[in-house]
Amino acid sequence: MTPExxxxxxxxxxxxxxxxxxxxxxxxxxxxxxGLPWKGGADLVGTSDIGARPELMPPEHYLLAxxxxxxxxxxxxxxxxxxxxxxEGQIIPDAMIEIWQADAAGHYAEGNTGFVGFGRASTGEDGxxxxxxxxxxxxxxxxxxxxxxxxxGRGLLKRLVTRxxxxxxxxxxxxxxxxxxxxxxxxxxxxxKQDGAWRFDIVLQGERETVFFDV
Amino acid sequence: MSLILxxxxxxxxxxxxxxxxxxxGSTVSRSPREPLVKIPHTLTETTGPANAWSRLMGESMADxxxxxxxxxxxxxxxxxxxxxxxxxxxxxxTVVEVWQANAAGRYIHKKDQWDAPLDPNFxxxxxxxTDAEGRYRFISVRxxxxxxxxxxxxxRPSHIHxxxxxxxxxxxxxxxxxxxxxxxIEIDPIANAVPMPYRQRMVSRFDIxxxxxxxxxxxxxxxxxxxxxxTPFENGQ
Numbered sequence: 001m002t003p004e005x006x007x008x009x010x011x012x013x014x015x016x017x018x019x020x021x022x023x024x025x026x027x028x029x030x031x032x033x034x035g036l037p038w039k040g041g042a043d044l045v046g047t048s049d050i051g052a053r054p055e056l057m058p059p060e061h062y063l064l065a066x067x068x069x070x071x072x073x074x075x076x077x078x079x080x081x082x083x084x085x086x087x088e089g090q091i092i093p094d095a096m097i098e099i100w101q102a103d104a105a106g107h108y109a110e111g112n113t114g115f116v117g118f119g120r121a122s123t124g125e126d127g128x129x130x131x132x133x134x135x136x137x138x139x140x141x142x143x144x145x146x147x148x149x150x151x152x153g154r155g156l157l158k159r160l161v162t163r164x165x166x167x168x169x170x171x172x173x174x175x176x177x178x179x180x181x182x183x184x185x186x187x188x189x190x191x192x193k194q195d196g197a198w199r200f201d202i203v204l205q206g207e208r209e210t211v212f213f214d215v
Numbered sequence: 216m217s218l219i220l221x222x223x224x225x226x227x228x229x230x231x232x233x234x235x236x237x238x239x240g241s242t243v244s245r246s247p248r249e250p251l252v253k254i255p256h257t258l259t260e261t262t263g264p265a266n267a268w269s270r271l272m273g274e275s276m277a278d279x280x281x282x283x284x285x286x287x288x289x290x291x292x293x294x295x296x297x298x299x300x301x302x303x304x305x306x307x308x309t310v311v312e313v314w315q316a317n318a319a320g321r322y323i324h325k326k327d328q329w330d331a332p333l334d335p336n337f338x339x340x341x342x343x344x345t346d347a348e349g350r351y352r353f354i355s356v357r358x359x360x361x362x363x364x365x366x367x368x369x370x371r372p373s374h375i376h377x378x379x380x381x382x383x384x385x386x387x388x389x390x391x392x393x394x395x396x397x398x399x400i401e402i403d404p405i406a407n408a409v410p411m412p413y414r415q416r417m418v419s420r421f422d423i424x425x426x427x428x429x430x431x432x433x434x435x436x437x438x439x440x441x442x443x444x445x446t447p448f449e450n451g452q
Contacts, residue, residue, distance in 0.1 A: 012395045012415055012418045012419070012420050013296070013416075013418065013419055013420040013435055013436060013437055014415075014416035014417075014436075014437050014438070014439055015437045016415070018412065019230075019412050019413065019415050019416055020301075020303075020439065021228050021229075021230050021301055021413070021416065021439060022225075022227065022228045022230055022231065022301050022388075022416075022439050022440065022441055023230075023388060023390050023416050023417065023438045023439045023440070024230050024231055024232055024390060024409040024413055024414070024416055024417055025231055025232060025388065025389060025390060026232075026376075026389065026390045026391040026405060026406075026408075026409075026417065027239075027389075027391075027405060028376065028378075028389050029376065030324075030326060031314075031316075031322040031324040031326065031327055032314060032376065033324060034314060034322075034323055034324060034338060034339070034340050035312060035313070035314025035339075035340040035376065035378075036312060036314070036378060038271070038272055038273070041271070055325075056324055056325050056326065057323050057324060057325060057338075058323065058325075060283070060335075061323045061338040063276065063282060063338055063340050064272070064273070064340065065271070065272050065273035066273075068270060068271075086244040086245050087243075087244040087245070088244060090244075092245070094326075098387075100259065100262075100263060100264070100384045101259075102258075102259075108258060108259075108262040109267075116264055116267040116270060116271060117264070118263070118264035118267065118271060139257065139258050139259065140257075140258070143257070146259070148259050148260070148384055150384075150387060152389065153245065154241050154245075155239070155240075155241025155242050155243075155244070155245035155246070156234070156242075156245055156246070157232040157233070157234060157236060157239065157242060157246075157405070157408050158231060158232060158234060158389075159387060159389065160234070160247065163259075176257075177254050177257065180252055180253075180254055181252055185249070204244075204245050204246065204247060205244060205245065205246060205247055205248055206248075209247055209248065209249050210247075211249070211252055212247050212249075212251050212252070213251060213252050213253070213254045214226070214251035214252065214253040214254070215254060215256065215260050215384075215385050
């Protein structure tokens, strides 16, 4: 029998018109560290290697990028850090955080030079993530400075999306997205200055559960 | 003040899994219980690092079988497809990051300690970029199935993890590609968190045209991201 005579196999991919649509999310699982978080991925302003967990793979199998020079970056350098915890308050050592933010002037930089407001950080064995970045500017009238956050990990079938706002910024009172959050829960979106860093813990479930957005 | 900016993206469709799916045990204590707060798309959601991926992540690594001194063991495969939005338009020049277990079902990750062999010639991480028509292609070996501790005698079907940025923060996608006719798919809680028929969107198709004579089996996997949406945002929906 030639291939032409064979009965064609049923289509099983996402282009079958009967099932065409958005490809479903799936968890990153526990073993993403050699595939996603690169050295320096959590340093948006310098050339440190924070963000990756190279100790979780043999050195000859570390194939991800190394820190790249960013050049002169305008604005106030900040550290954004916190822990990720579950419903029982247990720290999560196998989560990954992504951020997306404007530069100090409030512009989303997508170009080939200068600041790129995207970062990726693994949590450590202590559940902590840490970014070095700049304090973002306002993206437009009424919008308070903020950083968009995606949370990934084992047990997270799809990304959870939240935002970091900065406690004490007077623009928080007029921010149109914060206004959609019940007032008693807005505090979960506020990073607080602590020991020179902006502290933003992410609580996946339970008391003081972080506000997550449907975007 | 208008919350609406041009360029919003469509919301997730019926094929997306819930955050809580108790058959996948780890979701129970890691999924939120409060309702998500629906927000309109501002510039924050409609922009992204789409054009900066090579500065961030590095250049393409499309051949996972040539990253070490020798050839990895296992069935060599070519995976190709298109990245589209849900209007069927190609998504050009977008990065697809991939990672997977080796042919024996073992990850190079130090926390994967089950009793299957590591392959010194296989890491299992790669990165490709779509062309102007949204096409991508990479070379690997077919990953093995592996056991996990979710329930008694639990095995994950063979799968490749894929991570896409797409054009905007709102279009981010991480998924898993499965292989056709794998009997483990229908008893896998992670795959089944996606209800049928949508689960089939994650199953690749064997393709004789993509198959390379005397060299590698070909699988086609098209990936669909969220497209643009003109529906006005209504608060409280």
